[in-house]
Amino acid sequence: MSPSPLTALANLVSSSIQTLEAAYAKEGLVFPSLDEPFAPSPLDNDQVLAQTTRVLVAAAAQIIATVRPPMDTIQDYAPAMYMSATLGTAVDINLADILKNSGSQGMHIRDIASQSGTDPNKTGRILRYLSSRHIFREVTPDVFTNNRVSSILTRAKSLAEIKKDPVGSFEGAGPAAFVGHVADEGLKSAAYISEYVREQPAGIDAPFHLALNEKGSIWDWYDKPGNDLRGRRFNSAMSGGGDMFPPAIFTKDVYWKHLTENDVVVDVGGNVGTVTMLLVKAFPKPRYIIQDIAKVIEDGKNYWNDKFPEALADGRVKLQAANFFEPQAVKGAAVYFMRLVLHDWNNVACKKILTNLRAAALPSTKLVLFEAIMPHACPGTGPYAYATRTGKEDPPYPLLANLGVGGGFATMIDMQMLALMDGQTPTIEEWLDLFPTAGWKLDELHVDGPLAGFILSPA
Numbered sequence: 213m214s215p216s217p218l219t220a221l222a223n224l225v226s227s228s229i230q231t232l233e234a235a236y237a238k239e240g241l242v243f244p245s246l247d248e249p250f251a252p253s254p255l256d257n258d259q260v261l262a263q264t265t266r267v268l269v270a271a272a273a274q275i276i277a278t279v280r281p282p283m284d285t286i287q288d289y290a291p292a293m294y295m296s297a298t299l300g301t302a303v304d305i306n307l308a309d310i311l312k313n314s315g316s317q318g319m320h321i322r323d324i325a326s327q328s329g330t331d332p333n334k335t336g337r338i339l340r341y342l343s344s345r346h347i348f349r350e351v352t353p354d355v356f357t358n359n360r361v362s363s364i365l366t367r368a369k370s371l372a373e374i375k376k377d378p379v380g381s382f383e384g385a386g387p388a389a390f391v392g393h394v395a396d397e398g399l400k401s402a403a404y405i406s407e408y409v410r411e412q413p414a415g416i417d418a419p420f421h422l423a424l425n426e427k428g429s430i431w432d433w434y435d436k437p438g439n440d441l442r443g444r445r446f447n448s449a450m451s452g453g454g455d456m457f458p459p460a461i462f463t464k465d466v467y468w469k470h471l472t473e474n475d476v477v478v479d480v481g482g483n484v485g486t487v488t489m490l491l492v493k494a495f496p497k498p499r500y501i502i503q504d505i506a507k508v509i510e511d512g513k514n515y516w517n518d519k520f521p522e523a524l525a526d527g528r529v530k531l532q533a534a535n536f537f538e539p540q541a542v543k544g545a546a547v548y549f550m551r552l553v554l555h556d557w558n559n560v561a562c563k564k565i566l567t568n569l570r571a572a573a574l575p576s577t578k579l580v581l582f583e584a585i586m587p588h589a590c591p592g593t594g595p596y597a598y599a600t601r602t603g604k605e606d607p608p609y610p611l612l613a614n615l616g617v618g619g620g621f622a623t624m625i626d627m628q629m630l631a632l633m634d635g636q637t638p639t640i641e642e643w644l645d646l647f648p649t650a651g652w653k654l655d656e657l658h659v660d661g662p663l664a665g666f667i668l669s670p671a
């Protein structure tokens with residue numbers, strides 16, 4: 213007799229934990245404690261263990277959804293904005309940085325609040341809300357410290373440097389920058405999704421425009437006086453988010469190995485050029501041009517001067533201000549590539565971006581896209597059904613085909629894109645419909661964990 217769904221889920225939890233603990237034991241390690249600050253482990257980038265972890269998380273979440281009274285689940289999810297709001301506050305008032313050296317004995321809310329310039333009662337309640345959800349730890353009453361999760365919100369700079377230069381404080385601090393971005397413009401825009409979806413107001417591009425009473429794109433908004441911190445925070449979130457993808461996704465030979473000294477690769481909407489930096493190191497032969505809007509390109513120059521100045525100095529890498537809604541200035545590149553650019557835009561805008569690249573392309577040009585494919589929550593169909601899997605095989609019974617919250621990156625980003633710019637993470641069917649409308653045909657599709665690599669050529 214096959215086990216009940218709950219027993220099957222419990223078995224998945226149990227066997228996944230055994231796999232994880234055995235893998236750590238094999239390396240002479242114990243599985244990291246939630247109570248200790250995060251420390252990098254040689255197993256962090258192990259893709260097989262990452263999939264085991266996703267299955268474990270999916271099974272644990274499905275057990276909770278199954279056993280918890282439905283109203284308790286609604287009461288957990290409907291006020292989920294308090295999670296964003298408290299996390300955002302924690303970053304805004306530097307709680308993880310204040311607690312960085314507080315050790316296992318922690319720090320009293322009086323002392324925390326005196327360093328953050330806030331009220332101890334409110335600061336303590338925010339910390340308790342988060343500690344109750346395993347972000348920070350309440351060691352003794354009103355005494356808190358960082359745990360494995362909250363510790364990744366500490367910034368690369370000291371508390372004194374953060375206070376002196378808040379605008380530059382997110383550099384090298386991807387997780388804090390991501391929280392700041394989501395809990396600020398993301399949270400405000402999310403509050404208007406319902407109105408946007410219900411009323412489809414004419415002349416309004418996205419919930420963001422209703423929330424912030426803006427007309428231009430979010431990029432124009434970042435460019436406005438007073439939004440320096442938000443713009444730079446977004447760039448840090450992007451490069452930090454990018455760092456979370458295994459570099460091997462982008463440096464596969466199939467995309468770049470054939471390129472020579474005569475070839476040009478254009479990183480379109482490349483932000484500061486995080487992906488290009490990986491590529492120059494792995495494939496030094498071609499020349500690379502990173503394009504983005506002018507202000508981001510200025511940040512990009514600092515980024516390269518800081519991390520890899522030789523590549524700018526010897527001309528292997530150029531940074532160029534460019535608008536992808538205007539004709540592409542670099543004609544006939546060997547490769548135009550974009551990572552997580554099209555998901556910012558609706559179909560009409562995507563078609564325009566792709567059409568501009570098509571107009572600049574030679575017959576030999578390739579277009580490489582690194583984007584997520586939205587997996588259905590049920591098994592896919594058709595020749596590309598495999599592309600929507602989160603692992604090499606369909607998830608085990610009785611998990612959702614997209615692993616639910618275990619594979620929740622795609623659905624989370626999709627909602628963030630809807631809220632901020634009416635963008636979307638298309639399903640495989642939607643991607644395949646889009647390409648021919650702009651004169652591109654799909655040659656190859658490589659699915660690597662959270663992102664897929666599309667190789668296209670002129671149709």
Ligand SMILES: C[S@@+](CC[C@H](N)C(=O)[O-])C[C@H]1O[C@@H](n2cnc3c(N)ncnc32)[C@H](O)[C@@H]1O
Binds near residue numbers: 481486487535550553
């Ligand atoms: C989601 S980010 C992706 C950045 C980069 N590809 C990466 O993966 O790190 C989208 C980028 O598009 C840029 N962008 C937005 N509008 C643009 C435009 N009209 N022309 C060129 N770049 C633009 C933004 O500044 C931002 O850096």
